[in-house]
Amino acid sequence: MLKLHGFAVSNYFNMVRIALETKGIPYEVVQRFPSQDEDWLSLSPIGKVPCLETPDGTLAETIVILEYLDESFPDKPLIPGTPFEKGMTRQLMQMIKLYIELPARRLFPGVFFGGKNSDAAVDEVKPVLEKGVRALNTLGRFDPYLIGAGPTAADFMLMYSLDLAAAVAKKTYDWDMLADITGSKALLDRLNEDPIAQRIAEEKQAQMAAFLSMRG
Numbered sequence: 311m312l313k314l315h316g317f318a319v320s321n322y323f324n325m326v327r328i329a330l331e332t333k334g335i336p337y338e339v340v341q342r343f344p345s346q347d348e349d350w351l352s353l354s355p356i357g358k359v360p361c362l363e364t365p366d367g368t369l370a371e372t373i374v375i376l377e378y379l380d381e382s383f384p385d386k387p388l389i390p391g392t393p394f395e396k397g398m399t400r401q402l403m404q405m406i407k408l409y410i411e412l413p414a415r416r417l418f419p420g421v422f423f424g425g426k427n428s429d430a431a432v433d434e435v436k437p438v439l440e441k442g443v444r445a446l447n448t449l450g451r452f453d454p455y456l457i458g459a460g461p462t463a464a465d466f467m468l469m470y471s472l473d474l475a476a477a478v479a480k481k482t483y484d485w486d487m488l489a490d491i492t493g494s495k496a497l498l499d500r501l502n503e504d505p506i507a508q509r510i511a512e513e514k515q516a517q518m519a520a521f522l523s524m525r526g
């Protein structure tokens with residue numbers, strides 16, 4: 311059986327988890343926190359979570375794992391359609407990672423973990439997020455899902471990235487980022503209403519206090 315390594319507060323872990331659950335793929339969770347321990351690095355070369363143990367070996371990097379799942383379990387595709395349509399979903403996945411999640415993540419220490427963000431980081435992140443917002447407005451259809459009638463892997467990346475990025479934008483710049491992405495608030499509400507998403511959110515909430523005290 312597939313083994314998903316990670317922990318319930320991790321947004322990347324939850325992107326993979328919701329894909330596994332939505333597709334109905336059997337899997338086990340192995341609770342793991344990021345580290346540079348030798349045994350973990352032998353599974354996840356950079357030491358991050360998530361990582362997926364498959365019958366053929368181990369894969370790290372969320373987009374790689376999502377692609378592996380869709381190719382190995384073609385029912386209920388999360389990167390559906392023609393090569394071009396698949397390209398559109400993949401394009402959004404990359405835009406969300408590179409221009410929403412990663413820049414926002416630079417400011418997590420000051421926003422979520424009681425640290426202080428440097429002025430340089432604060433200045434550098436905003437224009438990148440603005441480009442990400444512009445790309446989502448250009449590429450997203452929000453009708454009702456990001457790119458079509460059903461959720462894709464891009465929706466799952468969005469729901470576990472945009473919530474955090476919006477919190478970063480609000481606290482750092484007093485910027486209501488969701489108001490600037492037409493349809494995004496309704497889409498996040500729709501995605502979060504799903505019973506699978508609610509279960510994942512409950513597990514995240516249950517682990518949150520322990521996670522924050524571990525970091526503090």
Ligand SMILES: N[C@@H](CCC(=O)N[C@@H](CS)C(=O)NCC(=O)O)C(=O)O
Pocket residue numbers: 319320321322323344357358359360370371372373
């Ligand atoms: N590019 C990685 C990012 C994963 C990631 O940043 N995971 C976080 C937890 S949500 C982590 O392991 N952080 C520890 C670190 O950055 O060393 C992916 O797509 O899976």
